[in-house]
Amino acid sequence: MKKKLIITEKPSVATDLARVLGVEQKNKTYYEGNNYIITWAYGHLLTLKLPEDINKDWQNWDLNDLPIIPKNIGIKPLPKTKQQLKAISRLAKRTDVESAIIATDSGREGEAVARYILEWIRFNKPVERLWISSQTTKAIREGFSNLRPAEQFDDLYASALARGKADWLVGLNVTRALTTKYKDNLSAGRVQTPTLSFIWKQEQEINSFRPHKFYKIYLVYQGQTADLLLKNSEQFETREQAEKVVQGLQKKSGLVEDLKVKQNMQDAPLPYDLTELQRTANSMYAFSAKKTLSIVQSLYEVHKIVSYPRTDSKYLSTDIKDTLKERLSALSGFDSQAKAYLRRGAKIVQRSVFNDQKVTDHYALIPTEESVQPAKLSSDELRIFRLIEKRFLGLFAEKFITETTNTTIGFGSAKFVFKQTRVVKPGWRFDLETETKKTKVQLKLKQQIEGQFIIKEKLTTPPKPLTEGTLLGKMEKFGLGTPATRAEIIEKLTQSELVKRTNGALITTPKGQQLLKLVNKSLASPDLTSKWEKSLESIAHGKVNYMDFVKDVEKETRRLVSEIKTSEIEYRDFGVTNKLCPECGYALKERNSRDGKILTCSHCGYRRRKDPKVSNHRCPQCHKKMVILEKNGQSYFRCLNDGTTEKMLDKKERKKKISKKEERKLLSKINNEDPEESPLAIAMKKAMEK
Known part of the structure; x- marks a missing residue:
């Protein structure tokens, strides 16, 4: 019997598909049934080759070799997942496999994951594409009943290839050029560098800000206050100026010159795309962009209660309109408001949300038809x-209606305005208390x-530093990255020690500030990257030729490297310490690592921890945690409190040594038995003798 080979992006998705398709036989690297064989990747199983994989002469970083622009970069397996790649290759070559189905994530990178695999194993049989926006049973079944030819997604794959090649050419060449010229690990890229520039520019505005006092005049009436209207940014710089104006106003009577009542109607906001969700979560809960993405990915893959998360659209396609009532019904046991909308017939009020022209690969983030637990x-x-x-419930909610009363009172040419707003109908803001009182004035x-x-003294306030939420907004505005990659870019900036998180804000490090002085001005600007991101989108829709884009990137790469080579800007490494390498005598550099701060030598490769690692081993004297020290290849425990030092035992020695818990347990049993006849007593004596 002929079978189809389904390739998913991760094991959990393969398990879901196997359940829905009734594929029950589980093996180590795949599921098998009568019609399907389902296997999986672990994200990318292959990656672009490094320069040294293409040409051994490029293994040593040399400024004279740059720029490196090979005709074909090629791909290679990732070491940790080679076995899974071999397993997929064996399955693909089976005589009963007649075709393949790409079931990786429905997006640019998901397409690349599967296409790289098929290219590497030289798959020459028909290929189809599963394209779904949620992991529910219903969505999977509908997706398999509407499989599409893989050729329809060739442009999407070309966009993924173009993105990968652009990042390789620019990131690798510029990073190598900066690192070799200034002899420090300086990472740059077409997206991360302009993102870094956003943070630094905001800091410069804050640093250049100088606060100054100004004074405002208010009219007080019936316990309420109204501002004096001033033209443009006019202010009273001194109290004397304000007092002089007030003296003139006190000689006049006020006249109610205008009284306007205006009703404002506000539709509910559209559903979230990923970037806005990350911004909101950062603002409300201080979640990093990476954490929010991880959580929503879990809601999508594990719990299956939200649609595809990595979306850049806030709109819905018209073909899912009929599913909204079922999605609302799934929420009825979770939210009383959903139940109320169901009783009203699940009428969709926000009809403008349906717009096929504004839905790209995926529609907005909304709940699925799965019940929430x-x-x-x-x-x-x-x-x-x-x-x-x-946000989803807002589609069924009435408008939020308020009534604003503006009362203008004139004292000659001076105008004061009382502005009062009351809620007429809460609508989608159903959790807001309705203001039923009359206007206070x-x-x-x-x-x-x-x-x-009255006169009040005010002080101008500085701009606020960028948070991850506000930075994501800037990245979205200028087209830097995609919803799927922006969190990763911010993380890379922190891991490269170019940016640090401080009290919820993002701050550049001295290294990051220096990098922006060394790197090309065009690379630090969002304009170039924004232009390329638009080109990548156009490639995905078949409007721009892949090769034309690559030639443009190659030309820009040559220019960027040339600028770095001829630059005369000096660089100071802020990571250099006054401690010398014990091997060669060069100054050690302080670096962050996953294991804490380390001291490294860029000359001979020597490295050690800056501070001793704290262990869970307790001091036998004071019972405080001891640190781990190394000397002459041997590890020791030392107590920083009283200086107690113990040799760290290896695994074999630790197995031989009896623990204190075991010692107490044995003693307890011995005390309840006759010492002369007890075998435990004999065992205890032998253990204590060792």
């Missing part, structure tokens, strides 16, 4: 799901009043 969600998952769910047109004035 809050007990199975973590507190963070529940927070993120509630954000997505509230009761005035009539042409009414005269006697004014009471």
Whole structure:
């Protein structure tokens, strides 16, 4: 019987597909049934080759070799997942496999994951594409009943190839050029460098800010205050100026010159795309972009209660309109408001959300038809799901209606305005208390009043540093990265020690600031990258030729490397310490690593921890945790409190040595038995003798 080979992006997705398709026989690297063989990747199983894989002469980083622009970069297997790649290759070559189905994530990178595999194993049989926006049973079944020819996604794959080649050419060449010229690990790239520049420019605005005092005049009437209207940015720089104006106002009577009542109607906000969700989660819960993406990915893959997360659209396609009632019904046991909308017939009020022209690969983030089980969600998952769910419920909600009353009172040419707003109908803001009281200031047109004035001292405030949320907004505005990659870019900036997180804000390090002085101005600007991102989108839609784009990137790469080579800007490494390498005498550099801060020698490769590692081993004297020290190839425990030092035993020695817990247990049993006859007593004596 002929079978189809299904390739998924990860094991959990393969398990879901096997369940839905009734593929029950599980093997180490695949599932098998009558019609399908389902296997999986672990994300990317292959990656672009490094320069030294193409030409051994490029293994040593040499400024004279740059720029490196090979005709064909090629791909190679990732070492940790080679066995899975071999397993997929064996399955693909089976005589009963007649075709393949790409079932990786429905996006640019998901396409690349599968296409790289098929290219590497030289698959020459027909290929189809599963394209779904949620992992529910219903969506999977519908997706398999509407499989599409893989050729329809060739342009999407070309876009992925173009993105990979652009990042390789620019990132690798510029990073090598900076690193070799200035003899420090300086990482740059077409997206991360302009992102770094955003953070630094905001800091410069903050640093150049100088606060100054100014004064404002207020009219007080019936316990309420109204601002004095000033033209443009006009302010009173001194109290004397404000007091002089007030003296003039006190000689006049006020007249109600205008009274306007305006009703404002506001539609519910559209559902989330990934970037806006990350911004909201950062603002409300201080979640990093990476954490929010991880949580929403879990809601999609594990719990299956939200649609595809890596979307850049806030709109829905018209073909899912009929599914919204079922999605609302799935929320009825989770949210009473959903139940209320169902009783009203699940009428969709926000009809503008359906716009096929504004849906690219995937529609907005919304709940699926799966029932929500809050007990199975973590507190963070529940927070993120509630954000997505509230936006979805807004599609069925009435408008938020307010009434604003603006009362203008004139004292000659000076005008004061009382602005008062009350809620007429909460609509989609159903959790807001409705204001039913009348306006607090009761005035009539042409009414005269006697004014009471106060002067308040104010201070100008500096711009705020960028948070991950505000940075994501800037990246989206200038087209830097995609919803799927922006979190990764921010993480890379912190891991490269170019940016650090401080009290919820992102701050550049001295190394990051120096990098921006060394790197090409065009690379630090968002304009070049924004232009390329638009080209990548156009390639995905068949509007721009792949080779034309690559030639443009190659030309830009040559220019960028040339600028770095001829630059005369000096560089100072802020990581250099006054400690010398014990091997060669060069100054050691301080670096961050996954294991804490380390000291390294860029000359001979020597490295050690900056501070001793704290262990869970307790001091026998003071019972405080001891640190681990190394000397002459031997590890020791030392107590920093009283200086107690113990040799660290290897695994064999630790097995031989009896633990204190075991010692107490044995003693307890011995005390309850006759010492002369007890075999435990004999065992205890032997153990204590060792």
